[in-house]
Structures are given as C-alpha cells and as structure tokens.
Amino acid sequence: MKWYVVYTKPKWEKRAAEQLTKFNINCYCPVIKKTQQRSDRKIKVEVPLFSHYIFVQLLEKDRNLVFNSPGVVRYLFWLGKHAIVKDHEIETIKEWLSTEETSKEISVLQYQIGDKIHLNSGPFCDQNAVVKDITKTHYVLILESLGYILKVKHKE
Structure with missing residues (x-):
C-alpha cells in the first residue's frame, strides 16, 4: 500500500486523522509540541508538523x-x-x-544563495537541497526531490 498526502481544512489535521482511523484507514498526522502564549500564561500544545496535511496509507482503489x-x-x-x-x-x-x-539546529554559514548542498543530518538526511534565501535568522532550502521548502534556523 502507498502513502498518500491528504489536504485538510484549517485546524482539522488531528480530527481528520482520528476520524479516518475510525474508518480503519491507516493514517499519520505528525505532531510537535509548541509553546503558545495565552493572555495570562504560556502553555505547551501539540500542533501538526505540516499544516493542512496528513498522510494516509491505503490501496489505490480505496482512495475515495x-x-x-x-x-x-x-x-x-x-x-x-x-x-x-x-x-x-x-x-x-x-x-x-x-x-x-x-x-x-543546522548551520550552513559557508553557503551562498543558489548553492546545491547535501544534507547529512536531521530529519531530511541524505536529501539534496538548493539554498534559496539567507536571512539574519534562517536559511531557506528547497528540497527538490520532495517538493518541500525547508526553513532552518541559524546556529548561534
């Protein structure tokens, strides 16, 4: 069975994954813990790693x-x-x-915009990328094989 990427309504990633699991569809919604500021305190919440996207594993004939x-x-x-x-x-x-x-954090200080690089650590290890932009705090990389744009914080 193949993993497909499903686009969801805003803020529906976890709910859609739960519903699809109830329909016996193998589903994966990667989440990370993030600190959010409330009016009177900071709280840790789980948010989807990819906004609007979840992964489903099913047969091609069952896609609907x-x-x-x-x-x-x-x-x-x-x-x-x-x-x-x-x-x-x-x-x-x-x-x-x-x-x-x-x-x-990943540091790519020696690279220039347009350079092609090979990532040798982190979640996208062994992927090739192109440096798209360099800001004061982040690098923007294009992972062509995955169709992703990756924003990486500078190492301090």
Missing part, C-alpha cells in the same frame, strides 16, 4: 474513502499525479519526532 471525513478537502498532487510518500520517508519523520534531538 478519505472523503468520509468532513475535514478532508482533497488529495495533494505532484507533477499531475497523486503525491506519494515512501515508507522510509514516513519512518524518518517518525524517528526524528521520537528523538530528543529534534531541537538541534
């Missing part, structure tokens, strides 16, 4: 079952076809989120 959840909008397409995520990429995300090292 995801629309049983009111939070699902559509499938994500890449180059005119349904976007498919490889098993090892899902496992990499799960491993990365399960380690304490998820807060590690």
